[in-house]
Amino acid sequence: MEKIFDDIMSDYVTTIENNLKHYTNAKVDNKAQNMLTEAMRYSLEAGGKRIRPVLVMEFCRLCGGKAASAAAPAAAIEMIHTFSLIHDDLPAMDDDDFRRGKPSCHKAYTEAMAILAGDALAVLPFQIIADASELDEKTRIRLISELASATAVNGMIGGQVIDIDNESRNDVDEKNLRYMYSLKTGALIRAACRMGCIAAGADEALIDKADRYASKLGLAFQIIDDILDVTSTTEELGKMVGSDDKKNKTTFVKVMGVEKARNEADKLTKEALGILDDFSGSDFLMALTAELLDRRK
Amino acid sequence: MEKIFDDIMSDYVTTIENNLKHYTNAKVDNKAQNMLTEAMRYSLEAGGKRIRPVLVMEFCRLCGGKAASAAAPAAAIEMIHTFSLIHDDLPAMDDDDFRRGKPSCHKAYTEAMAILAGDALAVLPFQIIADASELDEKTRIRLISELASATAVNGMIGGQVIDIDNESRNDVDEKNLRYMYSLKTGALIRAACRMGCIAAGADEALIDKADRYASKLGLAFQIIDDILDVTSTTEELGKMVGSDDKKNKTTFVKVMGVEKARNEADKLTKEALGILDDFSGSDFLMALTAELLDRRK
Numbered sequence: 001m002e003k004i005f006d007d008i009m010s011d012y013v014t015t016i017e018n019n020l021k022h023y024t025n026a027k028v029d030n031k032a033q034n035m036l037t038e039a040m041r042y043s044l045e046a047g048g049k050r051i052r053p054v055l056v057m058e059f060c061r062l063c064g065g066k067a068a069s070a071a072a073p074a075a076a077i078e079m080i081h082t083f084s085l086i087h088d089d090l091p092a093m094d095d096d097d098f099r100r101g102k103p104s105c106h107k108a109y110t111e112a113m114a115i116l117a118g119d120a121l122a123v124l125p126f127q128i129i130a131d132a133s134e135l136d137e138k139t140r141i142r143l144i145s146e147l148a149s150a151t152a153v154n155g156m157i158g159g160q161v162i163d164i165d166n167e168s169r170n171d172v173d174e175k176n177l178r179y180m181y182s183l184k185t186g187a188l189i190r191a192a193c194r195m196g197c198i199a200a201g202a203d204e205a206l207i208d209k210a211d212r213y214a215s216k217l218g219l220a221f222q223i224i225d226d227i228l229d230v231t232s233t234t235e236e237l238g239k240m241v242g243s244d245d246k247k248n249k250t251t252f253v254k255v256m257g258v259e260k261a262r263n264e265a266d267k268l269t270k271e272a273l274g275i276l277d278d279f280s281g282s283d284f285l286m287a288l289t290a291e292l293l294d295r296r297k
Numbered sequence: 298m299e300k301i302f303d304d305i306m307s308d309y310v311t312t313i314e315n316n317l318k319h320y321t322n323a324k325v326d327n328k329a330q331n332m333l334t335e336a337m338r339y340s341l342e343a344g345g346k347r348i349r350p351v352l353v354m355e356f357c358r359l360c361g362g363k364a365a366s367a368a369a370p371a372a373a374i375e376m377i378h379t380f381s382l383i384h385d386d387l388p389a390m391d392d393d394d395f396r397r398g399k400p401s402c403h404k405a406y407t408e409a410m411a412i413l414a415g416d417a418l419a420v421l422p423f424q425i426i427a428d429a430s431e432l433d434e435k436t437r438i439r440l441i442s443e444l445a446s447a448t449a450v451n452g453m454i455g456g457q458v459i460d461i462d463n464e465s466r467n468d469v470d471e472k473n474l475r476y477m478y479s480l481k482t483g484a485l486i487r488a489a490c491r492m493g494c495i496a497a498g499a500d501e502a503l504i505d506k507a508d509r510y511a512s513k514l515g516l517a518f519q520i521i522d523d524i525l526d527v528t529s530t531t532e533e534l535g536k537m538v539g540s541d542d543k544k545n546k547t548t549f550v551k552v553m554g555v556e557k558a559r560n561e562a563d564k565l566t567k568e569a570l571g572i573l574d575d576f577s578g579s580d581f582l583m584a585l586t587a588e589l590l591d592r593r594k
Contacts, residue, residue: 026450030476032462033455040450087416092387092408111389112461115412119384120454122416126423127445130438137434141427144441148424153323153337157417158330164409165329179327 005287009054015067016053019075020044023128039109039117040124043082046100051221053078054288055192056199059210062279065200072132073143073195076125080151081188083121086114088160094247122151135199142198150191159184163249172250178219185225186218193217206279213275220268221292223261226251228295231258269293302584306351312364313350316372317341320425336406336414337421340379343397348518350375351585352489353496356507359576362497369429370440370492373422377448378485380418383411385457391544419448432496439495447488456481460546469547478519479512486515503576510572517565518589520558523548525592528555566590 024041027034053074060070089096089104090111097107106114129135129143149155162180166172193214197207230253252261272289276282321338324331350371357367386393386401387408394404403411426432426440446452459477463469490511494504527550549558569586573579 028451028455030455030459032459033450035462036450036455036458083416087412090389090412092412113458115384115387115389116454116458118416119380119419120449122419123423123445123448123454124450126420126441127449130442130445137438140438141434144423145427148420148427151420152417152424153330153333153421154325157413157420158325158327158333161333161410161413162327162329165332 005284005291008284009288012054012057013050015057015071016050016074016078017045019071020078023075023079023124035109036113036117036120039105039113040082040121042108043086043099043105043117043121044079046082046102048100050078051292052081052188052192055189055214056196058285058288059193059196060200061196062282062285063197063200063202063206065196065202066134068134069199070196072128072135073147073199076128076143076147077188077192077195079121079125079128080147080156083118084156084160086118086121090114093160093164139198139201143195146191146195146198150187155183155187155191156185159187166250167248169250170248172255174252174255177250177252177255181219181222182215185222186215189218189221190214209275209278213272216268216272216275217289217292220265220272223252223265223268224293224295226253227258227261227265229253265293302581302588305581306585309351309354310347312354312368313347313371313375314342316368317375320372320376320421332406333410333414333417336402336410337379337418339405340383340396340402340414340418341376343379343399345378345397347375348589349378349485349489352486352511353493355582355585356490356493357497358493359579359582360494360497360499360503362493362499363431365431366496367493369425369432370444370496373425373440373444374485374489374492376418376422376425377444377453380415381453381457383415383418387411390457390461436495436498440492443488443492443495447484452480452484452488453482456484463547464545466547467545469552471549471552474547474549474552475516478516482519482522483512483515486518487511490514506572506575510569513565513569513572514586514589517562517569520549520562520565521590521592523550524555524558524562526550562590 021041024037024044026037056074056077057067057070061067085099086105088094089099090106096104098104102108104114105117109117125147126144129140129147132140135143151157159180159182162176163184166176166180190211193210194207197210229251252264256264269289269292273286276286276289279285318338321334321341323334353371353374354364354367358364382396383402385391386396387403393401395401399405401411402414406414422444423441426437426444429437432440448454456477456479459473460481463473463477487508490507491504494507526548549561553561566586566589570583573583573586576582
């Protein structure tokens with residue numbers, strides 16, 4: 001299985017990265033505009049695990065859809081994720097100079113360019129899905145609505161606002177923390193799984209199952225991020241460790257300690273794997289889910 | 298005509314502002330999230346001329362569409378415009394403390410909140426159009442594609458990048474200036490007129506006419522902005538005058554002087570009015586076009 005898993009993952013990542021290049025290849029006869037595209041690509045190409053687009057593609061496959069049907073929504077969701085990373089790193093936000101071991105976008109370019117590259121990556125995804133003629137119009141509309149709602153006030157951006165607000169408070173409890181994470185990182189992971197099903201034309205029951213899997217995976221994923229911030233090394237992680245504590249971020253580690261946090265992530269992952277039993281041919285996704293729990297970076 | 302014009306304009310603005318409120322009324326049980334909505338509304342409610350949404354509604358009417366068909370695209374385009382103003386005012390961009398006589402969003406809230414309020418206003422428009430069940434799916438898809446493409450690299454954001462780049466250069470010629478303006482402000486004005494026609498289900502010939510009108514109006518509108526920056530007072534304009542010169546912005550005034558710039562705006566407006574002759578019942582739009590040329594703020 002190990003070999004097969006790595007092959008499938010590598011194929012997915014190659015497809016995703018080629019698609020991201022394809023959707024951002026509009027060269028024009030203006031240096032400043034091409035610099036904007038370059039800044040967008042710089043952050044898109046910085047790598048990362050590509051979890052969200054892989055989830056789109058894999059759920060599309062599990063629901064019997066073609067790989068081509070997942071191309072646009074997968075690229076779109078990775079762009080939204082990348083836009084959020086670029087803006088999160090800005091001096092007025094988390095003020096991070098590095099991202100995945102490379103200078104963050106505003107360090108490599110300028111702050112103004114990073115704001116605008118993020119802005120462009122927030123809007124382009126909707127054009128890509130709207131123009132995806134391989135999907136019928138009803139499907140495109142639903143994908144756009146899902147992605148936008150997972151991103152805006154009641155999604156990722158809302159979660160980011162709560163996260164910033166929490167930094168100035170010392171009374172953040174587990175309920176608030178779970179709610180914040182369900183928006184900040186959970187909403188987009190749920191959208192990824194749902195969008196994969198929708199792209200394949202799956203019925204509501206399957207979309208709902210994917211959603212429940214994603215909620216558990218998303219929370220486990222975030223708890224592990226919290227754990228890694230205190231247990232990993234800067235070299236392994238590709239960014240400064242201990243940054244949560246420095247910023248007065250309340251984390252699951254702070255609320256329940258490393259051991260209990262790891263147990264919670266473990267429990268959530270087992271429940272997520274249980275839901276995957278209902279999807280036939282989900283060996284790859286089971287392996288991916290297990291790997292995400294074991295990750296060290 | 299004067300009285301009727303003011304009445305129509307006032308009705309449009311009332312409808313638009315009610316719709317903007319309606320589309321941002323999602324109160325939730327979280328203070329930080331509600332603060333985000335408040336920051337978005339603060340900038341949306343700061344007023345302005347509402348030119349873009351009025352153009353959407355008026356072209357929809359001229360093409361025989363219902364007012365309800367224009368509600369979502371009109372609100373969407375005003376949100377995109379507002380998001381760009383919020384981000385343009387940021388310290389890393391134009392660093393403006395005031396907008397329309399009120400503290401700009403990052404002054405009223407914080408820089409982080411302004412970045413995120415802008416981000417949310419960049420994404421929400423696509424959800425609003427996607428969920429506009431009064432429009433058929435094909436129309437919604439086209440509206441989303443038009444709006445996104447007018448906003449991203451080859452639209453408003455691309456124009457903003459060129460504008461910033463030009464500030465560090467002293468060799469900006471009229472051709473570059475026209476290109477920059479065609480993106481920075483022109484793209485969204487063209488999108489407004491086109492989207493009004495599309496919402497009404499107009500044919501390509503009408504959309505094309507609206508596009509040509511909009512190109513001329515957009516350029517004239519921008520030339521007048523340049524003129525007002527040197528001829529108006531801070532009180533009239535609601536923002537600091539002379540700011541273009543301070544920031545080494547090349548403007549039409551710099552390239553051709555106030556008189557020639559005004560003549561150019563005049564000529565463009567006459568051409569725009571000529572195109573409107575092809576739309577029956579365009580008295581209001583003719584009056585609006587003429588007024589935009591005469592404005593003092």
